[in-house]
Amino acid sequence: MIETTAAATDADPVQACPIAPVVDLVFSRWTTPILWTLNEYGRQRFVELQRRIGVITPKVLTQRLRQLERDGLITREYFAEVPPRVEYDISPLGRSLAPLFHSLAEWSPNLAKVEAARIHFDTTQPPNRRP
Amino acid sequence: MIETTAAATDADPVQACPIAPVVDLVFSRWTTPILWTLNEYGRQRFVELQRRIGVITPKVLTQRLRQLERDGLITREYFAEVPPRVEYDISPLGRSLAPLFHSLAEWSPNLAKVEAARIHFDTTQPPNRRP
DNA sequence: CCGTATCCGGTTCGATACTG
DNA sequence: CAGTATCGAACCGGATACGG
Numbered sequence: 001m002i003e004t005t006a007a008a009t010d011a012d013p014v015q016a017c018p019i020a021p022v023v024d025l026v027f028s029r030w031t032t033p034i035l036w037t038l039n040e041y042g043r044q045r046f047v048e049l050q051r052r053i054g055v056i057t058p059k060v061l062t063q064r065l066r067q068l069e070r071d072g073l074i075t076r077e078y079f080a081e082v083p084p085r086v087e088y089d090i091s092p093l094g095r096s097l098a099p100l101f102h103s104l105a106e107w108s109p110n111l112a113k114v115e116a117a118r119i120h121f122d123t124t125q126p127p128n129r130r131p
Numbered sequence: 132m133i134e135t136t137a138a139a140t141d142a143d144p145v146q147a148c149p150i151a152p153v154v155d156l157v158f159s160r161w162t163t164p165i166l167w168t169l170n171e172y173g174r175q176r177f178v179e180l181q182r183r184i185g186v187i188t189p190k191v192l193t194q195r196l197r198q199l200e201r202d203g204l205i206t207r208e209y210f211a212e213v214p215p216r217v218e219y220d221i222s223p224l225g226r227s228l229a230p231l232f233h234s235l236a237e238w239s240p241n242l243a244k245v246e247a248a249r250i251h252f253d254t255t256q257p258p259n260r261r262p
Numbered sequence: 263c264c265g266t267a268t269c270c271g272g273t274t275c276g277a278t279a280c281t282g
Numbered sequence: 283c284a285g286t287a288t289c290g291a292a293c294c295g296g297a298t299a300c301g302g
Contacts, residue, residue, distance in 0.1 A: 047284080215263055217265085
């Protein structure tokens with residue numbers, strides 16, 4: 001590596017957490033719903049995505065779709081019709097994330113424990129300082 | 132379900148992406164490095180975490196630690212010594228995320244493909260509009 | 263050592279309006 | 283239909299300083 005000091009080595013975020021790059025890639029804002037929807041419902045066009053995701057504005061949806069296309073996780077196909085039609089789909093690389101989504105879905109029942117932990121924390125730990 | 136209109140059903144973000152709550156919980160900013168470090172290096176104190184993670188400020192680290200403690204993913208133990216000592220550790224619930232982290236680590240070799248896709252995109256797709 | 267308090271700058275998001 | 287342009291606002295997150 002270029003950095004020579006031990007401090008720099010310790011301070012390297014990737015060193016501290018090797019999975020951080022993957023997280024940034026896959027779990028950035030809006031990327032999860034987009035990939036999930038494409039993986040679950042298959043190839044679809046812009047407005048379908050927008051309606052299924054629910055609240056996202058066209059601007060932000062476009063931004064995220066471009067990003068995911070650039071990263072090779074989704075594909076975009078343009079049809080020069082009137083009215084114009086664009087179809088998005090998940091790519092093979094994007095589909096390779098499916099097991100990951102499956103793991104996440106499998107863990108989701110534990111959310112009940114999280115909710116219980118929050119209630120416990122809020123009822124036992126006062127908002128002010130704690131020893 | 133309680134919602135009766137189809138529009139509301141379609142617009143429900145959780146409906147659109149059931150794993151979104153888990154993602155928000157586990158992959159919020161800084162939570163991944165914190166959980167990873169605790170899971171990898173075991174019980175440690177505040178400054179150790181701070182040095183391993185690298186660049187995080189005490190304020191933000193405290194915020195995220197509190198959040199994770201409240202969610203039941205980590206534990207905090209205070210020792211009334213001089214100087215005071217605090218030790219954090221991953222909880223059983225937090226440790227149940229380990230397979231997830233493992234899946235992420237397994238996927239990380241694909242980052243090379245992402246990098247290649249970006250280069251391809253940047254060299255073939257002009258910055259201006261595309262059909 | 264382990265935080266908390268305050269200020270402040272930058273990203274990012276949403277709302278809105280408009281084009282091909 | 284599928285975006286793009288512009289604007290304003292909110293939300294972190296970092297720097298700094300201080301307290302138990």
